[in-house]
Amino acid sequence: MSELTKILLDESEMPTQWYNIVADLPEPPPPPLHPGTHEPATGEDFAALFPKALIEQEMSQERYIDIPGEVLDVYRLWRPSPLFRAHRLEKLLDTPAKIYYKYEGVSPAGSHKPNTAVPQVWYNAQEGIRKLTTETGAGQWGSSLAFACAQFGLESEIWQVAASYRAKPHRRTMMEVWGGKVHPSPSDLTEFGRSLLAQDPDHPGSLGIAISEAVSEAIEDPKTRYALGSVLNHVLLHQTIIGEEALLQMAKVGAVPDVIVGCTGGGSNFGGLAFPFLREKLKGNMNPVIRCVEPTACPTLTKGQYRYDFGDTAGLTPLMKMHTLGASFIPEPIHAGGLRYHGMAPLVSHVYNLGLVEAIAIPQTECFAGALQFARSEGIVPAPEPTHAIAAAVREALACKESGEEKTILTALCGHGHLDLASYDKYMAGGMEDLDLSDEVIAEAMKGVPNIV
Ligand SMILES: *Cc1c(COP(=O)(O)O)cnc(C)c1O
Numbered sequence: 001m002s003e004l005t006k007i008l009l010d011e012s013e014m015p016t017q018w019y020n021i022v023a024d025l026p027e028p029p030p031p032p033l034h035p036g037t038h039e040p041a042t043g044e045d046f047a048a049l050f051p052k053a054l055i056e057q058e059m060s061q062e063r064y065i066d067i068p069g070e071v072l073d074v075y076r077l078w079r080p081s082p083l084f085r086a087h088r089l090e091k092l093l094d095t096p097a098k099i100y101y102k103y104e105g106v107s108p109a110g111s112h113k114p115n116t117a118v119p120q121v122w123y124n125a126q127e128g129i130r131k132l133t134t135e136t137g138a139g140q141w142g143s144s145l146a147f148a149c150a151q152f153g154l155e156s157e158i159w160q161v162a163a164s165y166r167a168k169p170h171r172r173t174m175m176e177v178w179g180g181k182v183h184p185s186p187s188d189l190t191e192f193g194r195s196l197l198a199q200d201p202d203h204p205g206s207l208g209i210a211i212s213e214a215v216s217e218a219i220e221d222p223k224t225r226y227a228l229g230s231v232l233n234h235v236l237l238h239q240t241i242i243g244e245e246a247l248l249q250m251a252k253v254g255a256v257p258d259v260i261v262g263c264t265g266g267g268s269n270f271g272g273l274a275f276p277f278l279r280e281k282l283k284g285n286m287n288p289v290i291r292c293v294e295p296t297a298c299p300t301l302t303k304g305q306y307r308y309d310f311g312d313t314a315g316l317t318p319l320m321k322m323h324t325l326g327a328s329f330i331p332e333p334i335h336a337g338g339l340r341y342h343g344m345a346p347l348v349s350h351v352y353n354l355g356l357v358e359a360i361a362i363p364q365t366e367c368f369a370g371a372l373q374f375a376r377s378e379g380i381v382p383a384p385e386p387t388h389a390i391a392a393a394v395r396e397a398l399a400c401k402e403s404g405e406e407k408t409i410l411t412a413l414c415g416h417g418h419l420d421l422a423s424y425d426k427y428m429a430g431g432m433e434d435l436d437l438s439d440e441v442i443a444e445a446m447k448g449v450p451n452i453v
Contacts, residue, residue, distance in 0.1 A: 005087060007249040009080035015244040016067055018237045021275040021347065023063035024282055029233075029350040030321040033308060038452060041318040048219040049226045049317075053123040057234040065237065067119070074118045074151055078107045079241065083249035084413075088377035090397065097400035099393055100255065101413040102246045102273060103380065109174075111383065111415030112269045113144035113229055116238035120227045121148040131155040131224040133217045135185065135210030137164055137265075138337030138385070139171025140415060141229030146180030159185035159213045161340075162205035163333050170419050185210035192216060192314045206330045207341045208313035215316045230266025231311060231320075231345045239272025242412060247276050250410070257288040257410040259396050263388040264292040264301065264359070265338045267345030269414035275347075277410075278356060288410075292348065292359040293392040295367075297435040298331040300324065300344045301352055301359035303442060308452040309343060319450065322349040326445030332435040334364050335423035336384040338415075342445070360392065363434035367391045368427040371417075383415035384423050 022029065031040040043055045050058070057065060067075070086099040104112035124132060132154055136142030142158040149156040158180050165172060165184035172182045185205045186193035190213045196203050203209075211228070218226035228235060250256065260277055262270035270292055280286050292301055301323045309324040311317035323344040325331075331340040344352075351357050367387035374390050375381045382390060389411045400407050417424065426432050 004253055005085055007083040007085070007252055009245060009248055011076055011080070013248060014072070014075065014080045015241060016072065017064040018067060019240040019244060019276050019279060020060055020062055020065060020237055021278060022061055022233070024279055025351070025354070027354065029346055033319040033452070035310070035315060035317070035319055038319070045318055049215065051124045051127040051129060051225060053126065054120060054234050057237055058232060068122060071119045071122050075241070080245045081106050083246055084378070086378055089374055092373055092377045093394065093397045093401065095397040095401045096404060096406045097397040098255065098406065098408045099397060100250065100408070100410045102242055104242060104269065104412060104414045105380065105383070105416035108147050109140060109144040110418065111140045111144065112239060112242060112272065112412070113141050114147060115241055115272065116229065116235045116268065117144040117148035117227070118151065119238050121145070121152050121154055124225055125152045125154060129154065129223060129225050131157065131221070132227045133157045133214040133224060134227045134229065135159045135161070135207055135214045137161050137207045137340055139164060139168050139175070139419065140338055140383070142180065142182065143171060143174045143178065144229065145227055146175040146178035149180070150178045156180040157217065158182045159187060159210040161185055161207060161210050161337070162203060164337050167422065168419060185213050187213060189213070190216050204333060206313065208327055211312035212314035212316055215312060216314070230268040230341070231343065233347055235268050236271035236275065236345055236347050239268045240275055242269065242272040243274060243276035246273060246410065247280070255408050256286050258407040259409045260288050260290045261293055261389050261392040261396065261409065261411045263339060263385050263414065264294050264344060264348060265385060266341050266343070267348035269412050271345060271348055273412040274357065278351065290357040291392065292352065292357060293388040294359065294361050295334055295336055295339050295388060296361040296363045297334045297437055298325070298340050299361040299437060300342065301349070302361045303437065304344070305446060306349060306353055307449055309449045311343060319452065320346045322346045323352065324449065325442055326449050328448045329445035334435060335420065335426070336364065336388065338385040339388065362388050362391045365427070365432055365434050368424070368432060370394045380413065381417045381424070382413055383417040384420050386412065386414045
């Protein structure tokens, strides 16, 4: 049995509940705050942005939340997703370690993002919302939301970070195929966008800026809401379907992870994979080391501070306690566009602060070196973001080769890189550089973070 390559679940074995880790943490996470009063935010403070059902999930203490039937029906288009044992990569690395990866690139959009796009659109549809606005960096989230909106008949309007809009025209096409309306950000459609374009007509944009634009459009129209693809509690909640399936799949082959590694941009694929395993760890059923992996060019956990900060650059969102590089921070244009965000999910920041998970940062050339090893052995071309998780798994497997330990390593291959081939071109042509971040640049961006103890 343990020699299987692809470990599958039947549709009938697909989990029907999401897991809310808040119910099991030794300390509750600090609440979001109203940006004006600095008092704990209430549901009302989010009401212009999100539907009631999602606000309830955002604040929920319930351990398990039922996945609505119509959401399960859409999930079945690609779920349960496969768990692979990386026999060929293990052989290439000549390691005694066993490497498993949960593959989320089988979704229509090619990543884990539809796991939350589908329920977010469904809950909005139930409350009569007609249109959703959002931002997208690499294009993965925008395409996922456009796909989900097409499933339930909603319109989608998407602000794509300008640097990515120019570099990745096929992602824009994909969003348009699913009926999405796409703008480069900064755009001339919002006051904030116009002010930035006045300073620099070639502004590269950032996720924080694109969020500000999408939010400001949503709050003007009562039939429009905003959707966020990462960071928030309800997003991580929806992604736990990844870890719940992986638990069942590992159990099928009698495998228990010693190390779990996941790439962290806003923290959603990491939380989705890791939190169900963290539940088992807190219960004493297993004891894996759980490690976040981020780019050295955007080291939110390893170099950011744990402070209250805004989720967007213009300061429109409630304040969240999270590891942050400062809401005005504009990361270097590394290829892993999905990891270029100034903050980290409050839940991931909280479990990191409690010492329940670790974090490391890896430079992008090491990530692409690992990605080539992976593609040439396992076949799948990874998205630039999970190359960070792969590089971390490779590091761990090579350490096992040194020590002779037979550790079981688990990671999420959260997306494929078919629309990111330009970054592979650049790497193979020798033109990719590692972008390190100076302490001065971080200190400058941190100056704008509100002073809340
Ligand atoms: C969006 C994205 C990420 C980063 O977001 P998380 O919330 O940290 O998961 C990572 N990988 C892929 C493929 C993405 O699309």
